[in-house]
Structure formats: structure tokens, C-alpha cells
Amino acid sequence: MTGAPPGPGAGSGAGGSVVARIARFFLSGNVVIVTFLAFVSALFIGAIIIVVASPDAVAAWGRFGHAPGAAFAQSWHVIATAYSALFIGSIGSPRGIVDAIASGSGQRLSNAFYPLSETLVATTPLMMSGLGIALAFRAGLFDIGGQGQLILGALGATLAGFLVPGLPIYLHLPLAILFGAAFGAAWGFIPGILKARTGAHEVITSMMLNYVALNLLTFLLTTALFQAPPRYQPVSKSVAATARLPHLAGPSLRVNLGIILAVACMVGVAWLLQRSTLGFKFRMLGANREAARVAGVNISLQYVLAMTLAGAIVGLAGTFMVLGVDYKVAAGYGGTIGFDGITVAILGQGNPYGVGLSALLFGAFAAGGRTMQLDANIPLQLVQVLQAVLVLFVAAPGVIRTIFRIRVRGAGRVFGGWSG
Amino acid sequence: MSDAERTSSGKRELRKDLASIRRRGLAIALLVLAAIDLLVFARTTSSASMTVFELSAPPAIPVPPIHIPVLATLLAIGIACVLLAVLQVLWKGNQRTYLLLGIGLALSGIAFLAWAGQGERVDVEGLLTTSLIEAVPLTLGALSGLLCERSGVINIAIEGQFLIAAFVGALVGSATGNLWIGLLCGALAGGVVGLILAVFTITYRADQIIVGVVIDAFALGLTTFFLLSLLVPKQMTLNSPAVFGPIPIPLLDRIPIIGPLIFDQNIMVYLTIIILVLVQVTLFQTRWGLRVRAVGEHPRAAETVGIKVLRVRYRNVILGGIVAGIGGASFTIGSTGQFAHNMTAGLGYIALAAMIFGRWRPLGALGAAILFGFFDALQFTLSALNAPIPSNFLSMFPYLATILAVAGLVGRVVPPAADGQPYARE
Numbered sequence: 001m002t003g004a005p006p007g008p009g010a011g012s013g014a015g016g017s018v019v020a021r022i023a024r025f026f027l028s029g030n031v032v033i034v035t036f037l038a039f040v041s042a043l044f045i046g047a048i049i050i051v052v053a054s055p056d057a058v059a060a061w062g063r064f065g066h067a068p069g070a071a072f073a074q075s076w077h078v079i080a081t082a083y084s085a086l087f088i089g090s091i092g093s094p095r096g097i098v099d100a101i102a103s104g105s106g107q108r109l110s111n112a113f114y115p116l117s118e119t120l121v122a123t124t125p126l127m128m129s130g131l132g133i134a135l136a137f138r139a140g141l142f143d144i145g146g147q148g149q150l151i152l153g154a155l156g157a158t159l160a161g162f163l164v165p166g167l168p169i170y171l172h173l174p175l176a177i178l179f180g181a182a183f184g185a186a187w188g189f190i191p192g193i194l195k196a197r198t199g200a201h202e203v204i205t206s207m208m209l210n211y212v213a214l215n216l217l218t219f220l221l222t223t224a225l226f227q228a229p230p231r232y233q234p235v236s237k238s239v240a241a242t243a244r245l246p247h248l249a250g251p252s253l254r255v256n257l258g259i260i261l262a263v264a265c266m267v268g269v270a271w272l273l274q275r276s277t278l279g280f281k282f283r284m285l286g287a288n289r290e291a292a293r294v295a296g297v298n299i300s301l302q303y304v305l306a307m308t309l310a311g312a313i314v315g316l317a318g319t320f321m322v323l324g325v326d327y328k329v330a331a332g333y334g335g336t337i338g339f340d341g342i343t344v345a346i347l348g349q350g351n352p353y354g355v356g357l358s359a360l361l362f363g364a365f366a367a368g369g370r371t372m373q374l375d376a377n378i379p380l381q382l383v384q385v386l387q388a389v390l391v392l393f394v395a396a397p398g399v400i401r402t403i404f405r406i407r408v409r410g411a412g413r414v415f416g417g418w419s420g
Numbered sequence: 421m422s423d424a425e426r427t428s429s430g431k432r433e434l435r436k437d438l439a440s441i442r443r444r445g446l447a448i449a450l451l452v453l454a455a456i457d458l459l460v461f462a463r464t465t466s467s468a469s470m471t472v473f474e475l476s477a478p479p480a481i482p483v484p485p486i487h488i489p490v491l492a493t494l495l496a497i498g499i500a501c502v503l504l505a506v507l508q509v510l511w512k513g514n515q516r517t518y519l520l521l522g523i524g525l526a527l528s529g530i531a532f533l534a535w536a537g538q539g540e541r542v543d544v545e546g547l548l549t550t551s552l553i554e555a556v557p558l559t560l561g562a563l564s565g566l567l568c569e570r571s572g573v574i575n576i577a578i579e580g581q582f583l584i585a586a587f588v589g590a591l592v593g594s595a596t597g598n599l600w601i602g603l604l605c606g607a608l609a610g611g612v613v614g615l616i617l618a619v620f621t622i623t624y625r626a627d628q629i630i631v632g633v634v635i636d637a638f639a640l641g642l643t644t645f646f647l648l649s650l651l652v653p654k655q656m657t658l659n660s661p662a663v664f665g666p667i668p669i670p671l672l673d674r675i676p677i678i679g680p681l682i683f684d685q686n687i688m689v690y691l692t693i694i695i696l697v698l699v700q701v702t703l704f705q706t707r708w709g710l711r712v713r714a715v716g717e718h719p720r721a722a723e724t725v726g727i728k729v730l731r732v733r734y735r736n737v738i739l740g741g742i743v744a745g746i747g748g749a750s751f752t753i754g755s756t757g758q759f760a761h762n763m764t765a766g767l768g769y770i771a772l773a774a775m776i777f778g779r780w781r782p783l784g785a786l787g788a789a790i791l792f793g794f795f796d797a798l799q800f801t802l803s804a805l806n807a808p809i810p811s812n813f814l815s816m817f818p819y820l821a822t823i824l825a826v827a828g829l830v831g832r833v834v835p836p837a838a839d840g841q842p843y844a845r846e
Binding site: 049053144194204209216218222339346387 | 576619620623624625626627629630631633634635637638640641642644645646648649650766769772773776810812813815816819820822823826827
């Protein structure tokens with residue numbers, strides 16, 4: 001688990017052999033390497049946790065004095081079972097996929113691609129919430145209110161989905177998406193305007209709004225407008241068929257148009273940040289607030305715009321969940337996805353394409369975690385631990401530098417205190 | 421540092437603006453209370469209805485229940501709130517911004533209870549006791565945040581410290597059969613989480629808010645994982661600790677109303693009071709506290725006079741973790757006696773809100789925690805009374821109050837100047 005010690009070739013000048021250049025690449029500690037090493041470390045810590053939680057492995061370690069080999073063998077067995085279930089649950093069994101393609105049977109193809117479909121289904125909302133939060137990051141704002149914005153987005157989409165039945169799909173679906181974005185935007189607007197007008201820190205206000213949204217959702221699910229008849233359970237009415245996102249690969253796989261829209265949003269956010277005037281102002285604000293002010297950027301306006309836009313994008317996460325997968329909302333809808341968006345955004349270092357990849361990884365974790373729970377009897381929450389450790393190390397590259405003894409350029413991003 | 425000087429004049433102007441907004445905001449808040457009282461409650465009350473307030477609990481000398489004429493009480497309290505609003509505007513030298521609003525809130529609470537409990541008996545003593553018990557983890561969490569933030573480190577990991585300490589407290593308390601060892605280990609577990617926060621944010625200078633958020637996610641995942649894989653299969657031996665019983669304090673527990681409330685509680689309540697007093701006194705009366713505050717306000721200056729900034733921060737963050745750990749242990753071995761999935765349910769964040777609402781002061785944090793605890797307890801009382809108020813709106817109160825507070829609309833909240841900024845020696 002130790003990194004390669006700095007070899008004699010590592011520090012030598014710009015030229016050198018291919019080996020020396022590769023060694024330099026690995027030892028220079030760029031983002032890719034740090035993320036990879038953080039991933040390895042997370043898997044290692046996860047492995048320790050798996051062993052601790054396995055009674056058989058713990059018992060084997062208890063007999064370490066008599067049979068040291070058995071302890072390692074037993075530990076390896078539980079770790080390998082867990083991680084291979086995680087892999088097969090997220091990507092599928094490679095041989096199964098090849099066989100299914102060879103056979104050409106629709107049923108077998110569906111079965112073989114089921115894990116990938118589930119990974120993409122889980123990726124969609126993670127990507128959207130990650131993108132929204134990353135956009136706020138780039139403007140120097142920490143939007144911790146993803147959960148609330150996601151709930152509002154889901155509520156908006158559900159409302160539009162069941163309120164106006166009978167519309168054609170080309171009108172109804174865009175309308176529902178628009179509603180979801182607008183509701184999320186409204187929830188993002190509040191911390192933005194409060195920050196612009198009174199200086200209230202967006203971390204506190206957006207966090208508090210999460211809980212307001214949760215309670216609002218629970219309340220609305222008791223009202224005649226939202227609650228599904230016969231009104232026994234806290235579940236909303238279902239969205240009409242005309243407002244649902246179409247499936248991409250047949251009715252037996254849940255993967256739907258949402259993932260394509262999410263990828264389009266990723267490209268859109270990347271364009272906005274890199275190519276548009278608005279994105280340039282956001283980045284100025286994030287890089288140096290005082291410089292932006294001196295350069296004539298209307299800081300208050302940008303705060304409001306950035307938070308509103310972030311809220312809209314995170315709201316779309318809830319929208320795509322409702323319109324693509326669940327078709328209705330229940331109490332506590334969205335779970336921790338709005339929160340996971342923060343970790344996705346950090347792992348992606350605020351770069352839209354990085355966010356997309358991180359969301360794919362976490363989506364694979366989520367899909368694989370369910371298989372791991374069923375097949376290897378390892379609780380799903382292991383992936384939450386893996387994600388947290390991974391992001392913790394990415395947020396503090398210095399820790400990775402110390403563990404693996406490599407040089408790392410630049411420290412983690414810093415957002416300043418409550419008053420900042 | 422020069423950056424701070426440049427923006428300080430702008431901030432001062434903003435602060436002056438906020439002062440007038442605040443005075444107006446407080447008066448408006450009082451008027452809103454009066455309006456709700458008179459226009460909503462009083463209009464839906466018939467002149468004959470009565471409410472009975474029960475104020476007795478076993479060990480105390482019994483107090484006869486109070487019979488309250490609802491309409492007269494509502495009118496009197498409504499008028500009192502209007503007068504308080506007028507006073508708020510006229511009393512220019514009023515430094516204690518929260519005093520009048522606090523009186524108004526307390527009166528409105530009485531009005532609300534009288535209105536909601538028409539024709540029934542309201543167990544006021546039970547309501548207050550539940551509020552106090554709810555306030556225990558909130559106060560400890562807020563004190564934890566306060567210890568960290570006064571030294572300049574934002575602690576969003578309170579929720580995670582709660583969860584891990586609650587888990588460890590239940591596990592150790594159950595496995596050893598000794599609650600004191602459980603409490604100790606819970607506190608230490610909170611301290612270890614504090615140490616992790618300290619290493620990442622102080623030594624490696626990672627962003628404090630990010631690390632805190634991620635630690636919370638980590639704690640939720642880890643405790644649920646071990647709950648399902650270790651505790652659930654062996655529920656009887658590993659997750660069924662006893663619970664600290666009440667320790668009545670002789671004679672004092674006989675005092676009517678406050679006797680059972682304060683002097684017949686379990687060790688958690690007494691510990692909270694002791695820690696609260698300790699933090700209040702050490703932070704504001706001792707050299708240690710002065711150094712902590714110096715580090716939180718202006719670390720560079722503190723360093724110049726020979727204070728070891730990083731050491732002070734480490735110590736405070738770990739101490740804060742221990743305090744939050746005690747609060748976390750109270751969830752399991754202090755009340756329910758069993759660890760459950762995500763059992764803190766965001767109370768760590770409410771504790772953070774209580775700290776902010778209490779303006780980074782121990783007594784303020786206590787007041788906020790009791791207020792938030794009261795609103796939580798009110799839901800139980802109301803569901804017992806079948807009152808026509810959706811409990812979700814009561815649950816929103818702490819969060820909305822905190823938003824209004826940080827927005828400067830009711831009261832001023834100013835964090836320590838160096839809060840959240842990593843410190844590097846030059």
C-alpha cells in the first residue's frame with residue numbers, strides 16, 4: 001500500500017527515458033494521480049471495514065497465532081466477494097455481456113445490461129446535483145442546499161405532471177421539466193438574495209432551507225392537491241404518462257432520456273463557464289471577489305444569478321428522478337442525493353466534465369452497492385463510506401502526499417469563513 | 421490582513437444599516453406575534469372556553485392546576501405584544517436586543533397553548549420537561565461548535581460526532597454493561613472525530629466546510645454499516661444498553677414546577693449544566709479563554725505575542741469533539757437506550773443553528789437550544805390535543821428563525837473574525 005519510493009530517475013531534468021517520464025508523471029501529483037491514489041486508499045480503508053464487520057474473518061484473525069495464513073485467506077475472501085459484487089452490480093459480468101450479444105436474445109441482453117442501466121439511472125440525479133453545486137463553487141459559493149432544491153424540483157415536476165393531463169407529450173414533458181427547474185431555482189434564489197442583500201452566509205441559509213423543504217414536502221403530502229387517493233399514505237399522485245421521460249432501451253431497463261439530458265446539461269454548464277460572459281463573471285467572482293468588484297462586476301447580482309441557476313440545475317436532478325424513474329414523490333424524497341452532489345462536485349474539482357465522471361463513479365457505486373448488499377450480504381452503506389473517504393482525501397491532497405510521499409501542486413480550494 | 425482593513429469600513433456601514441433594520445425587524449416580529457394572537461387565535465375563540473394548565477409532577481410539592489379563561493388571556497397577551505413593539509421602537513439605548521422579543525415569544529407561547537388546548541388539560545410540566553431533554557444534545561452540540569469556532573475552525577461535523585458517539589455509547593454501554601464506560605467511550609469517539617477534523621483542516625488546511633460535510637456523510641455511512649452488519653445480528657448483547665436513570669437531588673426536587681424539571685433528571689442534564697458553566701467561565705474569565713478568542717479573531721496577532729495558534733486550535737477542536745460526543749451519547753444511553761439508523765436526524769445541524777442563533781455565546785446557545793427544543797416538544801403536546809396546526813410548520817420554526825437571524829433581521833450575528841480561515845505561519 002506504499003507508493004513507489006522516488007527513484008533516481010524521478011528528479012532528473014526534463015528529458016530522460018520514457019520510464020523516467022512516466023515516473024515523473026506519477027510522482028508529480030497531478031489531479032488524476034491524486035484522485036487515483038485517493039481511490040486506492042478509500043478501497044483499502046473499505047477493505048478494513050469489511051473485514052472488521054465479517055464475523056468469520058474476525059474469528060480467523062483471533063486464531064492468527066495458530067493459522068496466520070487462514071486469517072489472510074479469509075479476509076481476502078470477504079473483501080474479494082464484496083468488491084466483485086460491487087463491480088458486477090455496477091458494470092455487469094463481462095462474460096455475460098459477451099454471451100448475451102452473441103446469443104442476440106432480447107431477454108438475455110436486457111439481463112446482461114441491467115447493471116449498466118442501473119448505473120446510468122443512479123448517475124443522472126447525481127450528475128445534475130453535482131453540476132449545480134459545482135457551478136456555485138466556481139462562483140465562490142457553497143450551495144449546501146442541494147437536498148431542498150432537489151425536493152422542490154421534484155415537487156414542481158410532479159405538480160406539472162399530474163395537474164394538466166391530456167397534453168401531448170411534446171408540450172407536457174417540457175412543461176414538467178420547466179416547472180421542476182423553476183421550483184428548484186426559487187429555492188436557490190432565497191440564499192442568493194439573502195447573501196446579496198444582507199450578507200447572510202449561503203451555507204447556513206441553504207442548509208436550513210433543506211429542512212424547511214423536507215417539512216414542506218411532508219406537509220404537502222397531506223394536502224388534497226398532492227396526496228394520492230385514498231390518502232392513507234404520504235405519497236403524491238402519479239405524473240401522467242405524457243410527462244414521463246421515455247425509456248432508451250426497452251421497458252425492462254430503467255435507463256431513460258434523463259441521462260442524455262444530464263449529459264447535455266454537463267456540456268451546457270461547461271460552455272457557460274468557459275465561453276460565456278456570465279460564466280466568466282462567475283469565475284472572476286470565485287477567483288477573487290475584490291478584483292471582480294474593482295473590474296465593475298455587479299457582485300450582488302452575480303450571487304443571485306449563480307445561486308438561482310445552481311438551484312435550477314439541482315432542481316432538475318429531482319425532476320429527472322420523478323419524470324424518469326419514480327413518477328411520484330414520497331416523504332423524504334431524494335434521500336441524500338442532494339448531499340451527495342456536494343461530494344460529486346468536490347471530487348470533480350468543480351470542472352463540469354470532472355463532475356460528470358465523478359457522478360458516473362458514484363452512480364456505479366450506488367448500483368453496485370445494491371448488488372453487494374443482496375449477493376455478498378454487505379450493507380449498502382459501505383459505498384457511502386468509500387465515497388466519503390475518497391472525497392476527504394481529494395479535498396486534502398496534502399494527506400495523500402504524506403501517505404504516498406509524492407509532491408502535490410496546489411492545496412485544496414478554500415472558501416473562507418462565515419463572514420466571507 | 422490588509423484585505424480585512426479595506427473592507428472593514430464597508431462592513432461598518434452595512435452594520436449600521438443592519439442596526440436600524442434590526443430594530444424595525446424586531447418591532448415587526450412583535451407586531452406579527454400580536455396579530456397572530458388577536459386576528460387568528462382570538463377570533464376563533466368563544467368567550468366561554470377555558471383551558472387547564474397542569475403544573476405538577478410527582479416529587480414536587482403539588483401545585484393546583486390553573487384554570488385559564490382563553491379569550492381574556494389572548495386579548496391581554498395581544499395587547500402586551502403591541503406594547504412591547506412600541507417599547508422596542510422607543511427604547512433607543514436597548515442593547516439587549518433579544519430581551520423584548522424573548523418576553524413576547526414566551527407570552528405568545530402561553531397564548532398559543534391556551535388556544536390550542538381549549539376545553540382540555542395541557543400538561544405544561546411535561547412539555548417543559550421534554551423541551552429540556554430535547555435541549556440537552558442541542559446545547560452540547562452548540563457548545564462543541566462554539567469551542568471550535570471561537571478558535572477559528574468551523575465545525576459542521578457535529579452531526580457526525582453525534583452519530584458516532586451515539587453508536588459507540590450504545591455499543592460499549594451494552595457490551596460492558598457499564599453506562600459510565602459507554603459515556604466515556606462515546607465522548608472519546610467524538611474526540612477522535614474532532615481529531616480527524618483537526619488534522620485535515622489545521623495541518624493540511626483543507627476547506628473546513630467541505631471536510632465537515634464529508635465527515636458527516638462518512639459517519640452516517642459508517643454507523644449504519646456497522647449497525648446492520650454487527651449490531652442487528654446481536655441486538656440483545658451489543659445494542660441494548662441500560663439508560664441513565666434520574667438522580668433526584670434531595671429537597672431541591674421538591675420545589676414546585678422547577679424541582680422535577682431541573683433537579684430530578686439524569687446525569688446528562690447535570691453534565692450539560694456543568695459543561696455550560698465551565699465553557700462560559702473559562703472562555704470569558706480566564707487567560708485560556710482570552711487566548712482562544714484571540715486565536716479565533718486575529719491569529720497573526722496571537723502568534724506575535726507567543727500563542728501557539730495551531731496548538732490552541734487542535735486542543736479546542738478535540739475538546740469540542742468530546743463535548744459533542746457526550747451530547748451524542750445522550751441519544752442512546754441518555755434516553756432511548758438503542759442505536760437506530762440516522763437517529764440524530766439532522767439535530768447536529770440544528771445544534772449548529774443554535775450556536776449561530778445564540779450568537780457564538782454559551783448562554784445564547786442554551787437559550788436557542790431550549791427554544792428549539794420547546795418547538796420540538798410542542799409537536800407531541802399538540803398531537804395529544806388534536807390541535808388544528810400541522811406539526812410540520814412547527815418543525816420548520818428553528819430553521820426559519822435561524823435564517824432570519826443570520827440575515828440580520830432579528831438580532832445581529834457576528835462570527836469570530838478568523839472563523840473558517842486556515843492558518844499558516846509565515
